[in-house]
Amino acid sequence: MKLTYPHMGNLYIVVRALLTSLGLDLVLPPPTSRRTAELGVRYSPEFACFPFKLNLGNYLEAEELGADTILMAGGVGPCRFGYYAQVQREILRDLGVDMEMVVLEPPDVGYRELTDKVRYLVGDCSWWRVVKSIRFAWQKALALDNVERELLYLRPRVLEPNSLEKRYRTAVEEIDAAPDSRAISRAVQEFFKTSRRMPQRQGRFLRVGLVGEIFTVLEPFANYDLERRLGRLGVQVERSIWLSAWINDHLFGGLLRVKGGLKHADRLASPYLNSFVGGHGRETVGGAVACALQDCDGVIQVAPLTCMPEIVAHSVLPSVSRDYGIPTLTLYLDEQSGEAGIQTRLEAFVDLMAARRRKGKGGMLDGSFSGY
């Protein structure tokens, strides 16, 4: 069995750590690229969302490399993600691509089905080993989030963002390759040590909250490298969704205490949106409130075009914006999005936030960035 699974930002590292330590044979799809998108778009329904198309592209590219089994998550609720796996399975069958699909449904309705699937995958591996592997993968998830948080903080500050990004990629590779937890923390420490010593600008920087649908938030290819663009425009990005928090909420039932859990966002959303609208609609609203409470200068919502939960959230955001006096910008993304249009909107939004900051709230920006 050669197992593969779709990409979502750095998720592949976490899943790889889990599956390889369980002794499974993996074939990873190449990083999501334009070719992935082309393949996925060609065989997907036109109005399927962008994540669906990219997933499909990932499978097809993995199959070329010899993968024969796909590991995919399922879902519940009004978001279409719940039937992705089923539709994708049908599309692959129609294409004559011979791949088996193992769908891990979320354990909301009981763990039995999930444990059966896991048992099927791991064979006669002991449960003790499964737990140990999960712990190891969890450590990698935390480590990745730590270095990424640091990257978002430092990107607007360092004078040479190129070399910061290079260091970040090295750290990610080291975490990926780390055979044990000592090696993981060594990689994190090393990144912290070297990156903080880089020459930096002083002063206060604009902070923008990033909320929205998880795939478009976490996958840089899907969001046209939004965080990088913003960082280079001198903005610190405060992301509302983190891989570790997501794993905790969805797989561990929110048992662990992790920064940025989604339960918190649900509570904050309640004056505006009380019901589960599927996907991360409610968390988007709550995340926007959280950003306002943390004194961010603005909120950017990203979502795949036609994403229903996010459309609901989008229609609620103006009330959040009015109540908290925080500007919001929504970007719907898919393979048709124009890079120039995104860049122009981001630049204009950053100008808008800077103008507001100068005018009232918080006074002047200082440091080498002040004013026009």
Add this chain to the structure above:
Amino acid sequence: MDLFLGIDVGSVSTNLVLIDDRGDLYLNPLYLRTQGQPVAAIKKGLRMLQEILAPQDRICGVGTTGSARSLAGVLVGADIVKNEITAHAVSALREVPDVRTILEIGGQDSKIIILRDGVVVDFAMNTVCAAGTGSFLDQQAFRLNLSIEEFGRIALEADNPVRIAGRCTVFAESDMIHKQQMGHSLPNIVAGLCEALVRNYLNNVGKGKEIHSPVVFQGGVAASAGIRVAFQKALNMDILVPKHFNVMGAYGAALLSRDWITERGAETRFRGFEVVSCDFRPRSFICKGCPNACEVVEIRQDGAVLARWGDRCGRWGVADEKVEDAALSCSHPLR
């Protein structure tokens, strides 16, 4: 005279505006057709300026905007490279200091900008449709064998504008031809088209935004009297069209460059009028360094690399960090 230059390179037109240190327009603005060749248009504009300017005139700052702003910025050595939305807001504020809504329709893009107390608080650009209005009007005028000015004026003669489906310009065109074949009069059809485009703009670009007066209407399409009247009717408000409505982007860029230079007493990075005789060659290639397969764009001046952008990993920037830094830092928002 100390002058500041603003260049707006858009899809349809390339505009150059010179202002003095008080922010007043110096000479008449230049309005050229881009014709899909931004480099040629920029060079032509500069050559024309060079001919008009007196020997004692000095360019002390340059700002660029429009969809080719980065390219233009690298070519001329801009002090500030700004997005169109900010540039338009800056110039509208200068013309109408208490402006609260800006409607801007150009060749390809249309935008709405909401201001309160002189600060931009919200904006939107066309997304799924409501695009290409300027180019579309241009094309329809051509099809009816009218000049673009006549086309706008003819709408004013309408007594009963025809209802035209305006979901997007493609539908609008087929519905409009259909109405023509049915025998409706030309003024009623043109007026109907203007109303359809305005409806489409307000629904798709201005959706949900509170439009308060004073409303300023700018961009190339503001030349069309028909569209102006359609806006007045739809919003039931007075619509102000600034004198130099079609070069407001360039004007804004010039104002921004003046503020940038005077506030910090900096020297301009303007590379001089000599650039008109340089040979600029843009090219693009797919980098094969890693599976990301980024499309890298490169501009060479007389064979030497002037700037590169588009790579995700910084590999092509690192090759010549200074040049790339220059290109990146000019798009900094606070500049």
